[in-house]
Amino acid sequence: MITITNLVRTYQTGDNEVRALRNIDLAIATGEFAAIAGPSGSGKTTLLNLIGCIDEPDEGTIEINGSVVHAGKAKERALFRRENLGFVFQSFNLVPVLTAEENIALSLSLLDMPAAERRERLRAIIDEVGLTGMEDRRPARLSGGQQQRVAVARALVKDPKLVLADEPTANLDSETGAAILDLMHELNQSHKTTFVFSTHDPMVMDRADRLITLRDGRIVDDDLRRRAS
Amino acid sequence: MNARAGVALAWKNLFRHGRRTIITASALAFGLLVYIMADSMLRGIEVDTERNLILYETGAAQVLAEGYLEERDLRPLRYAIETPEEIESALEESGIKAVARTTFSGELIVFQDPFPEDGSVQVTGYGIDPSDDGDVYRLEETITKGRFLEPGEDGAVLGGWLAEDIGADVGYPITIVTRTRGGFFQTLELDVVGIADTPNPIINRYAVFVPIDTADFYLQMEGAVTEIAVAGKLRGVDRALTAQMEQELASFPGVDVVGWDRLAMDYVAIAQTKNSGSSTILFFVFVIAAVGVSNTVLMSILERRREIGMMRAMGLYDGEIRRLLLLEAAGIGVIGAGIGIALGAVTNYFLVTNGIDYSFWLRDMDAGYRITGVLRGVWNGDTFASAFAAGVIITVITAMMPVRRALRTTIVESLRTD
Amino acid sequence: MKRTATGIIGVVIFAWTALPVAAADLTAEEIVERLESNQVQETNHATATMVVRDRFGERTSTMESWSKGRDVTLIEFTSPAERGQKVLRTENEIYLFYPDAAELIRLQGAALRESMLGSDISYEDMTGGKTLLETYRVELLGEETIHGHRCYKVGFEARRRNAAYPRQTVWIDTELFVARRSEQYALSGRLLKEIEMDRIETIGGYTIARRMIISDALKRNSSTEFTLDDVQFDIQVDDDLFSLEELSW
Known part of the structure; x- marks a missing residue:
């Protein structure tokens, strides 16, 4: 599904030049539940951003289902993300003035579909993530775990090909974090959606089907424990 | 979205x-x-x-002799309308109310006793026809002391602030020094018959009204007047009116029609x-x-x-x-x-x-x-x-x-x- | 008051020659002719002081003047408040120059009626034109004594409407043919101005009145006193002095 060839990304911070990714080659299959791990500064967030088409590489290519998205213009990339990608962030990033349901509906509103289908999908995903009964609450009245469930629902409601999660459990306690990860794994199994997340949480690393380790911008380990079914 | x-x-x-x-x-x-x-x-x-402006100073529009407008500030009597009755009739016939006035400038001089003290002040004199001035102007309604003018008398109505400034009251004698149409120095000896408090500060401060035949005699106008004012809309310049006037007066040579805006450039x-x-x-x-x-x-x-x-x-x-x-x-x-x-x-x-x-x-x-x-x-x-x-x-x-x-x-x- | 005023001011500014005359019986016209003919000089250069009094107080100004014949006069003010201001009278026109604004103004029409420096003398009083006899009909009204001097009392009545004063009375010294007093009247007959001339002296062959006091008869306490401080006659005066270019210099 994802083919990365010779990826290079360098940043300028003040007078320093930081080589976040050095010549990464990577291939991820459809339906995989993969984690990119590494200490801070290893480049995992950068890699995720590049796969997520919200950043552009300096060298190399990223192909997602055959499309080299980063070659296009900003609006084309936005369209690609709109139709194909879902994001989950460590700090949830929900819109505080919208209810849980409205937050999830937000990502759906970017796509063209009849209202009935919209409602159906919303109901289904709210059920799947276990938020039935709480969909009318605003984020302020939801716990961290519930908020992340909303975020997951928001990412999945449009049935994307790929979900990218940047340290999804970082702001959750271990129990809640585990629950979220289990949820994402279930959805990965039931929807056949590819999941790629970055983490430095050992619990997460354990649950991943494939563990890619980065250090100083390079892949130092790539451990496929379970194949995607 | x-x-x-x-x-x-x-x-x-x-x-x-x-x-x-x-x-x-x-x-x-x-x-x-x-x-x-x-x-x-x-x-x-x-x-x-x-x-x-329209009800106390200029009317909605005026007919003036050619050349008057340019020197209007000096109130020159030599640019005068010789045949005012004919022009007034022509306008009245087409439904426009018109009145003649003769405006002149002069110096008002008062003497101690009965006035509080000697004094002199520049004034604008308006010779008006008391019988029909009300067709265009509202002066008569604003008389607060004394009475309005009567034709032919040597009497004057003063603006309220003017009267106050010089300490005038009904019955007091005033002298106005001015020039006749030809240029002779002339004095008008008048008695104050009324005082008017109008909403127009220019009139209140500077105006002295006299009967037009009195002005005609003293200024040697011989029947000529300085302006013929007409009634019209109270807001904005009535171009239709001035156009109609120009049409009616096309056969009268030597006169101009001007809307009030050209007579009140300061405003x-x-x-x-x-x-x-x-x-x-x-x-x-x-x-x-x-x-x-x-x-x-x-x-x-x-x-x-x-x-x-x-x-x-x-x-x-x-x-x-x-x-x-x-x-x-x-x-x-x-x-x-x-x-x-x-x-x-x-x-x-x-x-x-x-x-x-x-x-x-x-x-x-x-x-x-x-x-x-x-x-x-x-x-x-x-x-x-x-x-x-x-x-x-x-x-x-x-x-x-x-x-x-x-x-x-x-x-x-x-x-x-x- | 054109010619007459010039005549009266002329008595002071434009000096005149006293002609010895036999005390024969003269007509009013002859008396006035004598009065007027005494105003001819070639040239005249004078300095003068003008004091204007009104109910607000007293204001003094000084000036210097040059004239040639009766047609051209240049006055330049020398007192501090109006220093550099000039008045030029040519045969038919009057020009004012204000140095502060570098403004040159030509006076016409009703603007001539304005007074010079707030005095009782207007620019109109200074304009040239017809002779006294052309403007007025004259009548000998008798003889009176003014300040101990025997004078002819002559009445002036305007022939046409374009004189400023329809009627005037002038007292003319019977020996010196200089005016000692005059009165100006409005058409209504009301007295408007009184002028007294005194300090009559003979200088360099000419007899002149050194001082003129003009009083406003209606506004009490309002008068202008005009005094010749110094005067020279028939000296060399350049024609260029009376040009517009000179005026704005």
Whole structure:
């Protein structure tokens, strides 16, 4: 599904030049539940951003289902993300003035579909993530775990090909974090959606089907424990 | 993102920081309120001034001898209309009320006893026909002491402030030194028969009215007059009227038809100043709004950095984000403008019904406006509409800069969890 | 009051020659002719002081003047408040120059009626034109003594409407043919101005009145006192002095 060839990304911070990714080659299959791990500064967030088409590489290519998205213009990339990608962030990033349901509906509103289908999908995903009964609450009245469930629902409601999660459990306690990860794994199994997340949480690393380790911008380990079914 | 969702989101975001929104909107509302009030008062002044000019000073239009208008300030008697009766008839026949007057300038001289002290003051003399002057002018109604003029008498009606300044009362003798049409020095020995308090300060301060046949005799006019004034609309210049007059008088050589605006250039000049004054006020409203709105929008954007980044990551186009944020700004504009014109309507109601009493200040003002006492406001739909529109437009325009800056940040930058 | 005023001011500014005359019986016209013919000089250069009194107080100004014949006069003010201001009278026109604004103004029509420096003398009083006899019909009204001097009392009545004063009375010294007093009347008959001339002296062959006091008969306490401080006659005066270019210099 994802083919990365010779990826290079360098940043300028003040007078320093930081080589976040050095010549990464990577291939991820459809339906995989993969984690990119590494200490801070290893480049995992950068890699995720590049796969997520919200950043552009300096060298190399990223192909997602055959499309080299980063070659296009900003609006084309936005369209690609709109139709194909879902994001989950460590700090949830929900819109505080919208209810849980409205937050999830937000990502759906970017796509063209009849209202009935919209409602159906919303109901289904709210059920799947276990938020039935709480969909009318605003984020302020939801716990961290519930908020992340909303975020997951928001990412999945449009049935994307790929979900990218940047340290999804970082702001959750271990129990809640585990629950979220289990949820994402279930959805990965039931929807056949590819999941790629970055983490430095050992619990997460354990649950991943494939563990890619980065250090100083390079892949130092790539451990496929379970194949995607 | 569909329009409904967008509007709903923008609306909700407005009340995210309700107090901030209200404060910004209130600043805008205040600015617009000031604009509406100022505009209303200035229009009120205009309405009053034009009415007072037309009813007490110039009439709606005048017929003058050729050459008079250019030297009008000096009140030259040598440019006079020789056949006023014919011109008056011609105008009356076509339904236009017309009266003749002879205007002259002179020096009013008074002596101690019965006056408080010796004195002299430059005045404008108006020879009027007491029997029909009321067809065009309202002088007779404003007599507060004594009585109106009678034809042929050596009597005078003084403007109220003039009488007050020199200490005149009914029955006092006055002397006016002036020049005849040919140029001879002449004195008019008159008795004050009445004092008029008109709403027109120019008349109150400088006018002496005498019967026109008395003026004709002393000034050796031999039947000629300096102007024939006509009645017409009390607001604005009646071009239809002047056109009709020109047509009726086409067969009379040597006369010009002029609307009141050409006879009151000092007012016209200041009215134009007023218009630019209103625009200046609107400009300052813009500045207030620009500062307030810009700041509010900027703060809002900074606070929602990650949220905006998230939406962009989710696939919202930059254009959609821009529209969302500008819609929010427009929302502030609508609220502020709405409050502004609501307050403006309430305040204007009081300005129109009660007005503000300026009589104390206006006593010594000589700025071209013809107002004396209570200034009333005016209802003007255009002002409210333009205030509302300006409020919304101004807020949207001032929001454009912070929005542009927000969209220039990269998505990655926006999402950083620092 | 054109010619007459010039005649009267002329008595002071434009000096005249006293002609010895036999005390024969003269007509009013002859008396006036004598009066007028005494105003011819080639040239005249003088300095003068003008004191204007009204109910607000007293204002003094000084000036220097040059004239040639009866057609051209240049006056330049020398007192501090109006220093550099000039008045030029040519045969038919009057020009004013204000140095502060570098403004040159031509007076016409009703503007001539304005007074010079707030005095009782107007610019109109200074304009040239017809002779006294052309403007007025004259009548000998008798003889009276003014300040101990025997004078002819002559009445002037305007022939046409374009004189400023329809009627005047002038007392003319029977020996020196200089005016000692005059009165100006409005059409209604009311007395408007009184002029007294005194300090009559003979200088360099000419007999002149060094002082003229003009009083406003209607406004009490309003008068102008005009005094010749120094005067020279028939000296060399350049024609260029009376040009517009000179005026704005």
